[in-house]
Amino acid sequence: MVSVTENTEQKIIDAACKVFILKGMDGARMQEIADEAGINKALLHYYFRSKNKLFDRVFVEIFSGITTLLSDVVSSSADIVELIDNMVHNYIHLISERPFVPDFVLHELNRNPQLIVEQIKLNGIDFSKFQQLIINGVTKNKIRPINPVHLIVNILSMCIFPFVAKPIIMGFMLNGDEAKYQHFIDERTEHVTTFIKNSLFINPAEK
Amino acid sequence: MVSVTENTEQKIIDAACKVFILKGMDGARMQEIADEAGINKALLHYYFRSKNKLFDRVFVEIFSGITTLLSDVVSSSADIVELIDNMVHNYIHLISERPFVPDFVLHELNRNPQLIVEQIKLNGIDFSKFQQLIINGVTKNKIRPINPVHLIVNILSMCIFPFVAKPIIMGFMLNGDEAKYQHFIDERTEHVTTFIKNSLFINPAEK
DNA sequence: GTCTATAACCGGATAGAC
DNA sequence: GTCTATCCGGTTATAGAC
Numbered sequence: 001m002v003s004v005t006e007n008t009e010q011k012i013i014d015a016a017c018k019v020f021i022l023k024g025m026d027g028a029r030m031q032e033i034a035d036e037a038g039i040n041k042a043l044l045h046y047y048f049r050s051k052n053k054l055f056d057r058v059f060v061e062i063f064s065g066i067t068t069l070l071s072d073v074v075s076s077s078a079d080i081v082e083l084i085d086n087m088v089h090n091y092i093h094l095i096s097e098r099p100f101v102p103d104f105v106l107h108e109l110n111r112n113p114q115l116i117v118e119q120i121k122l123n124g125i126d127f128s129k130f131q132q133l134i135i136n137g138v139t140k141n142k143i144r145p146i147n148p149v150h151l152i153v154n155i156l157s158m159c160i161f162p163f164v165a166k167p168i169i170m171g172f173m174l175n176g177d178e179a180k181y182q183h184f185i186d187e188r189t190e191h192v193t194t195f196i197k198n199s200l201f202i203n204p205a206e207k
Numbered sequence: 208m209v210s211v212t213e214n215t216e217q218k219i220i221d222a223a224c225k226v227f228i229l230k231g232m233d234g235a236r237m238q239e240i241a242d243e244a245g246i247n248k249a250l251l252h253y254y255f256r257s258k259n260k261l262f263d264r265v266f267v268e269i270f271s272g273i274t275t276l277l278s279d280v281v282s283s284s285a286d287i288v289e290l291i292d293n294m295v296h297n298y299i300h301l302i303s304e305r306p307f308v309p310d311f312v313l314h315e316l317n318r319n320p321q322l323i324v325e326q327i328k329l330n331g332i333d334f335s336k337f338q339q340l341i342i343n344g345v346t347k348n349k350i351r352p353i354n355p356v357h358l359i360v361n362i363l364s365m366c367i368f369p370f371v372a373k374p375i376i377m378g379f380m381l382n383g384d385e386a387k388y389q390h391f392i393d394e395r396t397e398h399v400t401t402f403i404k405n406s407l408f409i410n411p412a413e414k
Numbered sequence: 415g416t417c418t419a420t421a422a423c424c425g426g427a428t429a430g431a432c
Numbered sequence: 433g434t435c436t437a438t439c440c441g442g443t444t445a446t447a448g449a450c
Contacts, residue, residue, distance in 0.1 A: 051445090103317045113373075165367075172332050258425095
């Protein structure tokens with residue numbers, strides 16, 4: 001029989017995710033994580049020896065969620081159009097549910113680029129597949145030639161940046177109106193896919 | 208006669224900029240800033256009462272550099288094509304020289320969105336001008352209609368994100384090769400302007 | 415496994431001499 | 433204005449009872 005309350009280790013990890021994502025490694029406090037998990041501070045050290053070890057554990061968990069999505073989308077898409085649709089839709093959807101994850105991941109990665117090394121082997125992107133989809137699109141005369149790295153960076157940029165830059169967008173462009181921002185995000189999937197396709201397709205009628 | 212060595216206050220601000228940008232507010236240490244400035248820790252508190260006050264001071268300085276550039280570009284561009292060229296070129300150039308600034312600004316802004324409030328009045332974007340350039344482009348039948356907010360976010364995304372995401376791009380797409388990343392950045396201005404224009408112009412021959 | 419209490423340390427801030 | 437020495441609060445981490 002499955003217990004209604006998760007075990008302590010999982011409660012700690014969930015709490016740590018929440019606090020680390022919101023405050024970052026440097027800003028997070030073990031006390032706050034303990035409170036969030038509803039346990040004592042000493043118990044954190046019993047399960048995970050140190051703050052650093054706890055952080056490493058949750059970072060891997062959070063980061064792999066992002067990369068596996070990318071891998072899945074690339075490997076499951078039949079052509080470049082499908083890939084763009086899937087990638088934009090899935091990323092915006094994923095981040096909408098945890099909007100502070102991108103800033104957390106990017107910030108911690110810049111603080112300590114070493115963090116990424118282990119992740120790469122674990123969750124490498126199948127670039128040959130991605131490149132092949134582009135080549136196919138080009139040879140069938142559907143899209144302009146484009147550097148795959150630039151294209152994938154363009155897609156990720158336009159999907160992820162609007163969440164990281166929320167304060168700027170709201171403050172400077174939407175008069176601090178939360179509802180307007182939400183509406184902006186709701187339009188985003190449709191806008192970005194159209195914007196990218198308009199750029200890629202030589203003949204707009206094709207898209 | 209101008210002294211060769213800047214005064215102490217300026218030395219502190221320069222050092223604080225450097226350390227805060229690299230480590231963030233939470234990760235920075237007053238001792239490290241003092242060392243970087245070549246002075247004693249107590250002197251920091253003599254000039255700026257607290258870590259918070261010192262941070263606020265340098266944040267304003269760093270952030271205003273970014274927004275004034277945007278304002279200048281918008282107000283000095285005669286049409287939408289010029290604006291895109293100027294904006295992409297200037298932003299990528301600016302950030303290339305201080306590549307850790309975007310992560311710093313975005314992270315601190317997410318940690319404390321209040322920070323932006325004072326900045327807005329100080330350096331608001333002239334949106335009407337920007338919108339007018341787009342409308343002019345559309346009515347002269349040069350570009351497709353587009354939501355100004357989405358367009359400006361697209362431009363900023365594709366210019367800024369590649370710097371914030373450097374560890375990811377290098378790790379996952381460029382085999383950790385620093386030279387490849389530098390080459391990628393060198394191509395970026397040309398690529399992004401072309402990508403945007405391809406998307407905006409209905410007839411590619413026009414651009 | 416979980417708790418309370420406390421050790422050990424670190425970092426921002428101040429006192430006071432020069 | 434600049435320094436040395438020090439205080440004091442907060443935070444990680446451990447000891448030890450239950």
